[in-house]
Each structure stands twice: as structure tokens, then as C-alpha cells.
Amino acid sequence: MTAPPFPRLELVRDALARLYRGLGGDRVRGFAVSVLPAQVAWDEDEDPAAAVRRIVRVMAEHLGLPPAPVSVRFLAMAEAAWVELAEGPGYAVDLHERFAGERRDLGAVLAHEMTHVFLHRAGLSVPDTEENEVLTDTAASYLGAGWLLLDAFREDALSTQRLGYLTPEEFGYVLAKRADAFGEDPRVWFTSPQAYEAYGRGRALAARDAGRPPLAAAGPAARAGYAARRTLALRAEAPAGGASYAFEPGAAGGPAHVTFDCPVCCGRLRLPVRGRLRARCGRCGTVLDCDT
Numbered sequence: 001m002t003a004p005p006f007p008r009l010e011l012v013r014d015a016l017a018r019l020y021r022g023l024g025g026d027r028v029r030g031f032a033v034s035v036l037p038a039q040v041a042w043d044e045d046e047d048p049a050a051a052v053r054r055i056v057r058v059m060a061e062h063l064g065l066p067p068a069p070v071s072v073r074f075l076a077m078a079e080a081a082w083v084e085l086a087e088g089p090g091y092a093v094d095l096h097e098r099f100a101g102e103r104r105d106l107g108a109v110l111a112h113e114m115t116h117v118f119l120h121r122a123g124l125s126v127p128d129t130e131e132n133e134v135l136t137d138t139a140a141s142y143l144g145a146g147w148l149l150l151d152a153f154r155e156d157a158l159s160t161q162r163l164g165y166l167t168p169e170e171f172g173y174v175l176a177k178r179a180d181a182f183g184e185d186p187r188v189w190f191t192s193p194q195a196y197e198a199y200g201r202g203r204a205l206a207a208r209d210a211g212r213p214p215l216a217a218a219g220p221a222a223r224a225g226y227a228a229r230r231t232l233a234l235r236a237e238a239p240a241g242g243a244s245y246a247f248e249p250g251a252a253g254g255p256a257h258v259t260f261d262c263p264v265c266c267g268r269l270r271l272p273v274r275g276r277l278r279a280r281c282g283r284c285g286t287v288l289d290c291d292t
Contacts, residue, residue: 005169005201008134012170013266015131015138016177017283020265022124025284032182034144035062037189040107048074048100055106056091059114062145065121074100080163083113085120108152108163111145112136118143133165141166141174147186150175150195168195172202180206181264209263212244216276216289223291230258230273247273258292 006012020028039058042051053070060067069090074097081099084092093113099106115136119125124139126132140146150171152163162168175186176199190196211217213226226245233247234256245260248270255272262269265284271277273292280287 003167005167006173006205008130008166008170009173009205011131011134012138012166012174013261015135016142016174017266018124018126018135019139019142020267020283022122025265028143028284029182030064031062031143032184034147034184034186034189035059035107035111040110040148042103042106048103051103051106052093052095052099052110055110056093056114059110059145060091060117063114063118063143065114065118081109081113083117085117087121091117105148105152105161105163108148111140111148112164115140115143115145130165137164137166137171138174140164141171142178144178146171147175147189150186150198151190151192153195153198154192155194168198169201169205172199173205174202175199176203176206177209177264179203180210209261212260212263214245214258214260214271214290214292215263216291218291234273262286262288 035058040055042055049072052072056070057067059065071090071092073094075094076097077094080096082094091114093110095109099109116125119136119139124135126135137146137149140149146164149164149166150168152161153168153171154161164171166174179185187196187199190199211219211222213222218226230247233249245258248257248259250256255274257270258273259268259270261267262281262284264286265281267281267283269279269281269288271279271290271292276289276291278287279290
């Protein structure tokens with residue numbers, strides 16, 4: 001049986017909303033430029049520990065973390081990597097011993113681990129392990145480092161490799177959201193054909209988010225379904241809606257409202273039902289063309 005491509009989609013959307021809510025739109029927009037391939041490339045003759053220290057510094061600078069000494073150990077461990085989260089005199093990094101010789105995906109592994117540090121110090125970590133890992137992968141991808149995690153997805157006749165907690169399609173979805181927000185196309189950096197294909201599937205889902213009613217970009221069929229549900233909701237004077245929006249009846253003769261998720265930050269919006277209008281999302285600042 002084929003695994004579902006988007007099993008944690010709601011957690012991913014919640015993570016995007018949490019990121020914008022916790023950092024604010026202005027700070028998120030400060031991550032408009034991604035980590036570039038040349039910044040995490042390594043030379044065959046480079047000492048493995050030196051390569052890790054250099055890439056940790058790249059990730060720390062990208063995420064706005066303070067410069068600090070980096071200590072590195074290669075160990076026999078169950079996880080791919082571990083980084084000390086608490087603030088201290090430096091960054092302590094443990095990596096699985098295989099990375100001493102297989103350095104191709106060091107950038108991907110360290111993007112995830114240093115994003116853990118960033119979120120912890122920003123007060124955005126959550127207690128639930130699965131939710132926290134989804135938040136970390138989502139933040140790494142949306143803030144410009146996590147395209148490396150998708151590019152680490154590779155398959156051949158004998159093996160499959162995936163890094164991170166999101167599926168490749170979920171990584172593609174987050175990266176497509178980032179591409180729409182910042183005008184950046186990560187496909188030019190992919191070395192993995194499987195990553196390119198997964199990004200396409202994620203991008204298709206992100207495009208559907210941008211074409212859902214009450215957004216004016218919704219297609220005729222979606223608009224017709226929205227209009228029919230709106231009529232039923234207003235007649236019944238009770239909450240009703242579709243899969244991605246809900247109507248609220250007006251109070252004391254006031255206008256009815258529709259609630260739906262912002263296609264950029266996934267925060268909840270509430271607008272009056274009064275036809276064509278432009279609305280600014282209070283969380284991410286995006287101006288949306290709507291037809292309520």
C-alpha cells in the first residue's frame with residue numbers, strides 16, 4: 001500500500017501559523033534568501049569535524065543565532081544528530097558516526113538541528129514530540145534552510161533515504177508556500193530527481209490553497225459550491241460551510257461573516273459577507289483579493 005503523501009498536513013499548517021504568530025510577519029520576511037548550496041558544500045579533503053563546525057556557523061548566521069564555538073562528536077547513536085538546546089558558551093553537536101565519511105547530507109541534518117536551537121531560544125518549541133519535530137521541519141523549510149532536507153530524499157533500485165519528519169510531499173508543500181511568499185524557486189538547487197517530483201506534488205496542493213473560496217482566485221466550480229453553501233447558511237441563520245471555510249450568521253441584524261485560513265500563514269481570517277473586497281491578514285500582512 002502506498003503511504004499517504006500528506007499525513008501531517010494539519011500539523012504542518014498549524015506549524016506555519018505558529019511560526020508567524022510567534023515571530024511576527026516582519027521577522028519571517030527577514031528570511032527572504034535561502035542558504036545556498038555553495039555555503040554547505042564541502043571538499044573531499046576537508047576534515048569532517050571542521051566541515052560540521054563550518055556548516056553549523058552557516059546555519060547559526062542564517063537563523064540569526066549568535067556566533068559561538070562549536071564542539072563536534074561522531075558517535076554510535078540511534079538518531080542522525082543531536083544538538084544541545086540550552087544557551088551556553090557554544091554549540092555542542094553530536095552526529096551519527098556514518099557522517100564522518102558520508103558528508104553529502106550534513107547540511108540537511110544540521111539545518112534541522114540548528115532550527116531546533118532557534119525555536120527553543122525563540123520560545124516556540126512545543127512539548128509534544130511529534131508536533132515539535134513537525135514544527136522544526138516546517139520552520140527549517142519555510143525559513144530558507146530546509147530545502148536541503150527535501151533534497152536528501154533519494155531512491156534507487158536498492159534503497160530509499162529520507163531525512164526529517166515530514167514526507168517529501170509535505171516538504172514540497174512548505175517550500176512551495178515559501179516560494180509564493182518570497183518569489184524563490186528551490187528547484188534550481190535540487191540534485192535529487194525524487195525531490196523535484198515531490199516538490200511538484202506539494203506545489204499542486206499549495207496552489208489549491210490559493211484557489212479556495214472565498215478567495216477571488218477560486219475557480220467556477222468552487223465558487224458555485226461556495227455560493228450555494230452561503231445561501232443555505234444565510235437562510236438557516238446557523239453556522240455552515242465547506243471543508244475550508246465556515247459561515248457565521250449576523251448578530252442583531254448585522255452582516256454574516258465567513259471564516260477561513262489565510263493561504264500564506266494559515267492563520268484564521270474572519271470577513272463580512274458582502275461580495276468583492278480586499279483584506280489584509282493581520283498576522284502576515286498579506287493583502288488578499290476575496291469574494292465573500
